[in-house]
Amino acid sequence: MKFTKDHEWVEVTGDTALVGITAYAANALGDVVFVEVPAPGTALKKGDSFAVVESVKAASDVYAPVSGDVIDANTDLSANPDTVNASPEGAGWIAKVKLTNPAELDELMDRDAYEAYLSTL
Amino acid sequence: MPDSSTPLKSTPLYDRHVALGARMVPFAGYNMPVQYGGVLAEHKWTRESAGLFDVSHMGQARLTGADAVATLEALTPTDFATLVPGKQKYSLLLNGEGGILDDWMVSRPEGDGFFLVVNAACKDQDFEILADEIIGDTHFEVVDDRALLALQGPKAKDVMQAVCPAACKLYFMECGSFDLLGQTAFISRTGYTGEDGFEISVPNAIVGELWDLLLTFDAVKPIGLGARDSLRLEAGMPLYGHEMDAGYTLVEANLGFAMQKSRLNRGDIRGIDRIRQQLDGGLDRVRVAIRVLEGPPAREGAKILSEGGAELGIVTSGVPSPSLGYSIAMGYVPPASSDVGTKLKLEVRGKPYAAEVVTLPFVKNGYHRKPKA
Numbered sequence: 356m357k358f359t360k361d362h363e364w365v366e367v368t369g370d371t372a373l374v375g376i377t378a379y380a381a382n383a384l385g386d387v388v389f390v391e392v393p394a395p396g397t398a399l400k401k402g403d404s405f406a407v408v409e410s411v412k413a414a415s416d417v418y419a420p421v422s423g424d425v426i427d428a429n430t431d432l433s434a435n436p437d438t439v440n441a442s443p444e445g446a447g448w449i450a451k452v453k454l455t456n457p458a459e460l461d462e463l464m465d466r467d468a469y470e471a472y473l474s475t476l
Numbered sequence: 477m478p479d480s481s482t483p484l485k486s487t488p489l490y491d492r493h494v495a496l497g498a499r500m501v502p503f504a505g506y507n508m509p510v511q512y513g514g515v516l517a518e519h520k521w522t523r524e525s526a527g528l529f530d531v532s533h534m535g536q537a538r539l540t541g542a543d544a545v546a547t548l549e550a551l552t553p554t555d556f557a558t559l560v561p562g563k564q565k566y567s568l569l570l571n572g573e574g575g576i577l578d579d580w581m582v583s584r585p586e587g588d589g590f591f592l593v594v595n596a597a598c599k600d601q602d603f604e605i606l607a608d609e610i611i612g613d614t615h616f617e618v619v620d621d622r623a624l625l626a627l628q629g630p631k632a633k634d635v636m637q638a639v640c641p642a643a644c645k646l647y648f649m650e651c652g653s654f655d656l657l658g659q660t661a662f663i664s665r666t667g668y669t670g671e672d673g674f675e676i677s678v679p680n681a682i683v684g685e686l687w688d689l690l691l692t693f694d695a696v697k698p699i700g701l702g703a704r705d706s707l708r709l710e711a712g713m714p715l716y717g718h719e720m721d722a723g724y725t726l727v728e729a730n731l732g733f734a735m736q737k738s739r740l741n742r743g744d745i746r747g748i749d750r751i752r753q754q755l756d757g758g759l760d761r762v763r764v765a766i767r768v769l770e771g772p773p774a775r776e777g778a779k780i781l782s783e784g785g786a787e788l789g790i791v792t793s794g795v796p797s798p799s800l801g802y803s804i805a806m807g808y809v810p811p812a813s814s815d816v817g818t819k820l821k822l823e824v825r826g827k828p829y830a831a832e833v834v835t836l837p838f839v840k841n842g843y844h845r846k847p848k849a
Binding site: 385386389410411412 | 510511514515516517519702703705706772773775795796798803825
């Protein structure tokens with residue numbers, strides 16, 4: 356799993372990847388009550404806002420950690436948005452993308468680097 | 477609004493909030509707890525049990541003297557001559573054009589004098605205006621040696637019964653002075669959640685002890701500003717800077733209950749011509765309650781559209797309602813689109829979603845009203 360400074364994660368399998376928000380982000384947001392996921396077919400450029408996660412208090416954009424085409428979205432989150440809190444780095448995944456520029460993965464942090472980054476916040 | 481470069485102030489309970497694990501945020505120039513455990517749980521706890529709020533950032537002031545009524549009436553649309561000792565009224569500070577500068581709770585604890593609670597973000601302005609606009613025999617005094625707690629929820633009365641039983645005799649919108657922890661507490665049966673509850677003004681010196689005492693009850697948990705906002709929204713209560721500001725009149729803001737007929741008949745209200753004209757049908761927009769029927773929560777700034785897509789107005793506050801399980805909002809629309817049941821669209825992130833005008837409040841209130849004789 357790789358991570359961004361905006362607290363998204365990517366888990367790569369072959370040429371596809373699952374993306375979501377990290378446990379740190381989910382905890383900072385508080386109780387998630389609404390998730391807007393992208394439609395399959397959406398082309399994402401790294402850094403695009405591609406989903407929105409909302410708590411009682413606020414709406415937060417989720418930014419694409421890598422470029423890719425959305426091939427699947429976690430539509431279970433519309434009925435169970437709290438899955439993002441319960442399992443942010445597992446069942447709370449947001450979208451599955453087909454990578455269009457895998458070289459971008461090299462710019463992301465691994466778990467140790469991300470943990471080190473969190474300790475500076 | 478306080479300048480962002482000025483250092484944040486704290487209430488006397490700051491260390492206790494931090495010790496309770498609160499997330500502290502800047503609000504109206506103060507470092508305030510936005511949540512302790514989580515907004516959702518705190519909201520629900522207040523609706524089911526009793527929530528304790530530190531609202532010491534709010535302004536407190538006293539007006540006394542034979543002309544205190546005249547001073548207050550010159551600035552507001554409210555009839556204070558008929559506010560009898562032991563009662564309180566909701567009121568509005570108006571500018572010369574009838575625009576709203578703040579909303580106030582004004583209490584008359586005893587025979588002589590009034591006790592005001594005003595918004596934190598507006599208090600410097602309000603107190604300057606009050607000091608400048610004193611009429612005749614009026615003494616105005618800012619009360620900065622007192623803190624303010626709110627105890628809100630269906631079990632608030634049980635806790636008060638154990639802590640200060642005499643205060644349980646109060647009905648909704650009544651107030652009085654009571655002995656509490658060896659000091660004089662000024663307690664009113666009111667709040668900003670739609671629940672039964674109390675607001676308790678005590679000397680700074682004992683507020684820590686009172687806070688700790690109230691938290692010893694199993695029914696009581698500390699509640700942050702996050703849930704305070706979602707609770708007041710469900711109760712349909714306006715928030716200064718959102719549902720009202722100097723650009724709105726009380727007619728537009730649907731706050732006519734802050735104005736009494738006697739004052740309207742006398743015609744001595746700031747901005748009276750504009751208020752009368754709006755009451756006579758010359759109204760362009762009015763505050764309404766909106767239920768979101770599909771899609772994401774609509775928050776402040778979302779456009780309100782007609783079913784056909786014409787722009788009608790703007791959302792001033794919105795929240796996914798923890799009590800109702802759907803999203804609610806307040807905003808302004810033309811009177812022709814303000815009837816309950818009117819279908820609307822709310823635009824969120826560029827897309828329109830179905831909504832409709834509903835009645836206020838969204839959630840039934842739990843006030844301890846005096847039985848009708």
